[in-house]
Structure formats: structure tokens, C-alpha cells
Amino acid sequence: MELSERKKKILTAVVEGYIATAEPVGSKALARQIGCSSATIRNEMSELTSMGYLEQPHTSAGRIPSPAGYRLYVNELMEKQKLTEAEARTINEKLARKDEQIEKLMAEVGQLTSSMTQYPAYALTMKPPVAVKRFDFIYVDANTFIVVALLTDNTVKNKLIHLPFSVHQDQITTLSSLFNANFTGVTDREITDSIIRSTERAARDTYGLVAVVASFTMECLAAARTAPMRVAGASQLLSQPEYRDPDKAHALMNFISDGSRLVDDLPPAGMGTDGIRVTIGPENLAEELKDSSVVMASYDAGDGMRGYIGVVGPTRMDYSSVAAKLSYIAAGLSRLLAGTDAPEGLNNKLVLKESDSHEQEGR
Amino acid sequence: MELSERKKKILTAVVEGYIATAEPVGSKALARQIGCSSATIRNEMSELTSMGYLEQPHTSAGRIPSPAGYRLYVNELMEKQKLTEAEARTINEKLARKDEQIEKLMAEVGQLTSSMTQYPAYALTMKPPVAVKRFDFIYVDANTFIVVALLTDNTVKNKLIHLPFSVHQDQITTLSSLFNANFTGVTDREITDSIIRSTERAARDTYGLVAVVASFTMECLAAARTAPMRVAGASQLLSQPEYRDPDKAHALMNFISDGSRLVDDLPPAGMGTDGIRVTIGPENLAEELKDSSVVMASYDAGDGMRGYIGVVGPTRMDYSSVAAKLSYIAAGLSRLLAGTDAPEGLNNKLVLKESDSHEQEGR
């Protein structure tokens, strides 16, 4: 059923009023805004209530939006706010100082998002499974060598291995060719015991060298797949009146501080067309989030990777402003990580934006 | 002035009672414990109050310890608690799964400490300045090479460098010997522009290759010196009655979530003989900590590195139990990172000594 223009206006006003003040909004306050008498408003509100878009905390209080009311607001009524000049500049400046380590970049983006929105925020990147592209073994001294693994996502991992016995450079060379033959191009799940066994036989390895390097390899592959997830600004919750009860705040903070729980709750279906997804109160799967809302945006992290940033707040969250900020930050990140135009702030002329056009070399 | 035995007993009982209940403790409750009448206790408490060890929130409440009272308790009266079998086992199990990346290890230790003590916890490692021990350059293809730097603290850093022009293997070799000659054994502060210039001349470098590798080097050295600091379990604060006021909680949480502030407050003088330092309420430097206490323990992280773990809580913190747990965990960490005896739980016979491997995103 389609709502009348006026009902929409009233619903919008109630939602925005409640978002601004955290107090139920009454008919008198609206009368001025809408331009008719409070009695009319009351009638309309009464209908909106019975349609399920508004709620009354108790008989003689104003109305607050129900989850359905918020949903309608988010889907149809809300106008996406624009960022102020200053906000946009802040975001650009922060993103310009791009950090090369994805871990740190995520942490900074989390911080940024949280400080821009005044809500707790998280940031993460999902990665497709990776394999090792090539191994290099650096012989340091008789007891020491370094393994360097170049992964298909172009990250490089390494490990210094110090031995309680000595090896000859030749052994390392053998090891190198065996690993390049047997352990490249496979994901962590494809490394089986039997591959390790056969490599060990081929290397005539009696010291467990192969096992050590193999386990390092699997560690790398597993770690590269795991999403580095950062949560920032959890304490912002405490400035929201709905979390003034320390027990509530505690429960929710526990939940969000544990990144892994949030990840589970990620993208059930798809994102909206603009890359923003809003999940309101009871729509959330996790019990701990039933009274809260989550707004998240996705961005393109390049190389087929997808990333997400999001904030958690009360259902009374300022969806319009948060959505605007998230989508601006997400767009910036996409540009930074996957975009064709080189982001400003890279201060030297060589560098580094290697593409996947990178040919696989034989050996 | 030396306190009488009985005064000590009473002070101890007040401190421990208050720690347990967060309520001022009265004379009646103590009478039973101490074994004399409440009136006697009152007289004694009155004296302890005028000596500055106890305080009265108001005339008709029991007594609570003053900061000086806590201090005396911590220094002289408290018996260091022993861990239960179960607690010790939990800690051992967690530490046994030693993670090779110091960043992650610190995060896990923070988690562990927080969950064992029920207070917010932090963990960090201080490092002495480092230098590069040796460079290796891996030629990948005409447009790509990897720089690998082995640092004096035995961490390895690397970077994949992709060029918009091609280089010959020889150039890389030249670069390698130049860097090994000019950039090894120096700390980040000792790398001056003039060294870079002269290296550039020697390399006949017109593309800025030297500059890129040099800036990578400095990044590594700077990053290796910065203490990776992790804070865990900040939300635990909210379960303490003294932080039921969300504003107080918010202020303190903001403070502790920002690791850098905590670092400033670190070890002014030395640690106690047992490696535990307790800072009570107003003894803290930071304004935000004046109502809180910090207990920290230091551990030996090997290679001349020192590390700290600590917890933040109300002045009414359970010093005895916290100190015991911290020192157990710190001892475990020392053993793990610097100890001569191989910690149990390392499941293969090689691999010892290196602590940190480092990944570098190449984009």
C-alpha cells in the first residue's frame, strides 16, 4: 500500500526528529513543520502506528519509528546527505597517506571511519585463495637461511630459519627447486601429507627441513586468505544514550570487539546498488545486534578482492549521514586500491602499481 | 613509623574487603575476622584514618583504603597469590601455541592477559634501534625484483618492486653490492641524504632506484623500532562498578584504546625486583589515570629487547591476584622468547630462534 504524501512527510519528520534528539516526538512539534494542526498529525500518526511504522513507548509519550519505519525511511524517504567540503577534505587527506601494508591501512581506515561517523567502525578485506608463485632460498650462513615466497596476490612472505646443524649451499639449492616444482600454484588446501612425504623422499631429507618449509608455506597461504579485520572506536558507543546502561554497552562491545563474530554477519545477499547495505535492529542475525543497526559499504580492493567497511550503532543511527560518509570512503578506497588513476600522495616516480599483467616466468 | 601488628591486620582486611565488595567496610564485619570487638576496631580505624591510610566517604560509612593505604598494602602487607592449577594450565596452553609473528603474538598475549585478569590489558615490546645486517636482491623479471633485508634483530623485511621500465640483472647485482656496502650496520637516523646521493652517483642511477630502496630501508628500520602495542578487553572496564558511569568509562577507554598514550606512561624508574610495577591512582602521570591503577610486568624478549604487559583497572583492583597472573605470564613469555630451554609446544625439532617474520604488500 502506498502512503500518502503527507504520511511520508510525517514519517520522515518523526524518524529524523528521533534521530536528532533520541526523544519520542509528539504531535505538537510536528504541526509546525508539516503545516497543519496537531490533531491532524495525531490522526495520521495513529494510522502510521497501526500500519506498523511507528511505535509508542507508552500511552502518553510521542512516537518513535519501528524497525519497519526505519526500513521504509532508509529505502524510500531518506535523502542521501552530501558531505561538507571539510569532511571530504579530511577523508581525502587521510586516504592520501596510503600505507603499503594492508593490515595497517585497514586499521587506519577503521579509525577514520569511526572518527568521521562517531560510531564504532570496522574495516576488512576479503581475499580469494592464493598460492605461491615462486620460492627463493637465501643462504645466509651454514646454520641459517631465509625462505622467501612470492604469492599470487603479489604479497611476499619470508621466514628466517636457523638450524641446530649445518647445511651446505647445495642442499638449499635442491630444496629450492623441489619447492618450486611441488609447492607452487597450489592453495593451502591442496597441500597434502603425501606431497610433503614425496618431497621429503626426493630431497633425501632426514632433518625435517622440508616439513619446516612446508609448514611455513601453509601458514602463509592460510594467513593470506584470512581477512584482516580491524575494529576501531568501540568506545564511541558509550556516548550514545541507548548504551548508557553499562550492561548493554558491555554486551555489544564484547560482540563488536571480537571481529570474527562481525564477519559472520557479513553480506547475506548482495549490497544495494550504491554499495551500501543497511541492516536495522531485528534484521540482524546475531542476537547481540537485535537492538542495533549496521551500515556497511563495500569497495573494490583490486585483484579480485572485495573489502567492507561498516559502522555499528543504535537503530536510531543517523543513516543518511553515515551512508554518505561510508560511500565516500569506500569510493576513495576503491580508487586507491583498484582504481586506474594513480592516487595522489604517492611521492616517487617509479612505483609500483603492478598489475596482474605480470607474466608467470618459467624456471 | 611502624604499624602495630593489629593495625596491619586491620588495614589488610579493609583493603581486601573493599577489593572484594567495592563497598566501604565497617567495624562490625571486621570484628569477627580480627577477633576483638567492633569498638576496638573503630579506635584502630580512626587512627589509621588520621595516619592517612584509610578514608571515609562520609561520616557514617565504613572505611575505604586511601592511595597510601593501597600502597602500603601492595608494598608490605599483600601476599602474592598463587595461581590455581587450572589458571596456570590455561596460560601455558595459550602460550604454547606460539605465533611466529610478534604482532600477532602481542595481540594474543593481550587477549590472554585480559581474559585471565578480567581487566583491560595491553602488551608491547620495546626494541633497541636496529640496522640492516645484509641485503639480498631477487631478480624476478625484467620489470620486477624483490628486496630482502635481514635486520640485526633477525627480523626479515621485504618489498616487491615493480618498475615501469626494464632493468638488467647486472644492475640489480650492482645495486645489491652498493647497498650491502653503504646501508648495512647503520640505524635509520644515520642514513643521511649524502649517503643516498653518493650511492646514486656510484650506481649511475638515473631512475631513482636507489631512492626507492633507501626509503624502503628507512621504513623498515623505523618500523622495527616502534613498539607494536596491543590493547585488549577494553570493554571489561564496564563490568567494574566504578565505571558504571558511562562518561567516566568513556574517558578512560578512550585513553587506553590509544596505545600511544599508555606507552608514554611506561617505566619511569625501574620495575620492582620481581619485575612487577604497581602504580596507584594519583601516582599515575596521565590525568586520565588518576582514579585508576596500573599493574605491569616486564619480560625479556631476547636479543636485548624488553617487553611489557599490563592491566588497567580501578584503584580497587585485585592487586594480589593480578600481580601473580602477570608475573606468571611474563615469566612464560621470557621463557618463550629468550629462554634457553625450548618451550614445550613447538612441534618440530628445528626452528628456534627467529622471532618475527614480516610481510609486505606489493601494490
Place this chain on the structure above:
DNA sequence: GCTAGCACTCTTTTCCTTCGAGTGCTAATT
């Protein structure tokens, strides 16, 4: 030097009243 007793102080809790915002309904108005 210790203890019993008692008056006194001060907080906490409880209950009651008042106040006010906001509603729902009815009747009048446009």
C-alpha cells in the same frame, strides 16, 4: 587497654504527590 551502649550522622530506599507532555476522542468548522 578493651568493650558495651547509646546518641548522632548521613545515605539509601520508599512512597506519595505534583507536574507536564502527549494522547484519544468528540464535536464543531471548513
Place this chain on the structure above:
DNA sequence: AATTAGCACTCGAAGGAAAAGAGTGCTAGC
């Protein structure tokens, strides 16, 4: 038919007095 004015009613919030309770300080006796 839609809007408005008016009014009785509801229910939480705020205020305040009274009672309860816990603990002290002091005095006097053991």
C-alpha cells in the same frame, strides 16, 4: 470528507518527606 479545537485522561518524570539502616564517635564501665 477532511481538518481543527477542546478536553478529559494516562503515564512517566521529578520532587520531597519520612523511614530504614549502617556505621561512627564518645563515654563509662570492666
